[in-house]
Amino acid sequence: MTITAPPRHTHPAQAARTLGARPTSHAATLAPRTGPVHALPRQLSTEPSRPAAAPEPQSDLGETYALAQAVRRVAVTPRLWRPAIRFEATGAYAVRIPGPRGVDVWLRTWLPGQRTGLIDLGCCATAFAVVQGSLDDVRADEVLGTWVTRLPFQSVRIIEPGVVHDLRGGPEGHTVSIHAYSPALRTVTEHSWDDGRLSSVRTVPVAAPWQDPRVASA
Numbered sequence: 001m002t003i004t005a006p007p008r009h010t011h012p013a014q015a016a017r018t019l020g021a022r023p024t025s026h027a028a029t030l031a032p033r034t035g036p037v038h039a040l041p042r043q044l045s046t047e048p049s050r051p052a053a054a055p056e057p058q059s060d061l062g063e064t065y066a067l068a069q070a071v072r073r074v075a076v077t078p079r080l081w082r083p084a085i086r087f088e089a090t091g092a093y094a095v096r097i098p099g100p101r102g103v104d105v106w107l108r109t110w111l112p113g114q115r116t117g118l119i120d121l122g123c124c125a126t127a128f129a130v131v132q133g134s135l136d137d138v139r140a141d142e143v144l145g146t147w148v149t150r151l152p153f154q155s156v157r158i159i160e161p162g163v164v165h166d167l168r169g170g171p172e173g174h175t176v177s178i179h180a181y182s183p184a185l186r187t188v189t190e191h192s193w194d195d196g197r198l199s200s201v202r203t204v205p206v207a208a209p210w211q212d213p214r215v216a217s218a
Contacts, residue, residue, distance in 0.1 A: 063125075064125050064127060064158045064160065067103065067125055067126070067127035067158070067180050067181075067182055068127040068156055068158055070099065070100045070103045070105075070127070070180045071105070071127045071128060071129045071156060071178055071179070071180040072129060072156060073100060074097070074099050074100075074105055074129075074178050074180070075129035075131050075156075075178045078131075080097060080098055080099075081097050081107045081131070081176075081178055084097050084107045085107070085109060085176055086109060087109050087111055087174055088109075089111065091114055092108055092109065092110050092111075092114040092115070092116065092167075092169065093108065093109045094106050094107070094108045094109075094208045095107050095208055095209050096208050096209070097178075099180060102182070103180050103181070103182055104180070104181040104182065104183070104184035104185050105178065105179070105180050105181075106178070106179045106181070106185070106208060107176065107177075107178055107179075108128075108176070108177050108178075108179060109174065109175065109176050109177075110133070110135065110167075110168070110169030110170075110174075110175040110176075110177070111169055111173075111174065111175075112169050112170065112171050112172075112173065113168065113169060114168070114169045115166055115167060115168040115169070116165075116166055116167045116168075117166055117190060118138075118140055118165070118166045118190065118191040118192065118193060118198075119164070119165065119166070119188045119189060119190055119191065120162050120163060120164045120165070120188075120189050120191065121159070121161065121162075121181070121185060121187075121188060121189075122161065122162065122186075122187055122188075122189060122203075123161050123162075123183065124161060124181045124182065124183060124184075124185050125159070125160060125161050125181070125182050126158070126159040126179060126180065126181050127156060127157070127158050127159075127179075127180050128156070128157055128159075128177050128178060128179040128180070129154075129155070129156045129177065129178045130151050130152065130153055130154065130155045130156075130175065130176075130177050131153070131154075131176050131177065131178055132153065132174065132175060132176035133153065133169070133172050133173055133174055133175030133176065134150060134151060134152045134153060134155075134170030134171075134172055134175060135150075135151045135155075135167055135168065135169065135170055135175055135177060136148050136149070136150055136151070136167070136168040136169075136170055137149045137151055137157060137165060137166075137167055138165060138166040138167075138168065139163070139164070139165050140164045140165070140166070140191070140193050140198055141164070141198075142196065142197055142198055145196065146193065150170065151170075152170075164191050164198060185206050186205065186206055187203050187204065187205055187206060188203070188204055188206055189201075189202070189203045189204075190202055190203075190204065
């Protein structure tokens with residue numbers, strides 16, 4: 001999936017942080033830090049009451065700060081992810097790997113120019129760490145337009161549920177990133193960007209192979 005209009009401008013508030021910086025809601029580093037856990041905002045509904053549906057799978061690490069801590073924990077333990085590294089010329093490669101209890105953790109690899117296209121991950125909160133190379137994080141918003149943030153090696157970034165973004169392999173070469181999702185990633189919604197407006201194209205199920213179980217768990 002590609003963006004049909006070029007990025008309009010670079011958002012001034014989107015600067016990636018590197019090792020040793022304080023974690024924020026946009027970018028943080030691999031260095032563990034302590035602090036309060038901020039819960040994700042609850043979504044309010046004004047619709048009439050309906051029969052209760054089957055609950056979505058939830059994680060006890062649903063807060064974005066806790067997800068960032070979880071992805072740091074995996075990123076600084078190469079034995080958990082280095083055996084899973086593989087690059088494919090046909091597109092960005094993804095594989096599930098072991099992680100902390102209750103968190104869906106994936107390894108992704110990128111060649112220059114490989115991308116996700118504009119997507120959102122529904123109810124999933126996400127944190128990811130760049131453990132090799134760099135990623136470009138493109139955001140699209142009908143008020144702010146589009147902007148790009150370069151995420152170098154050792155960056156950690158948070159994506160709130162429902163945020164439309166496009167991740168792209170950086171120009172340096174082979175990129176590797178670790179992604180943590182809560183709840184588990186099940187669907188992805190693809191979007192198009194036309195004349196400054198976002199349109200939902202389709203929602204597709206997500207499937208990825210599990211890494212060799214001989215790789216030790218966190």
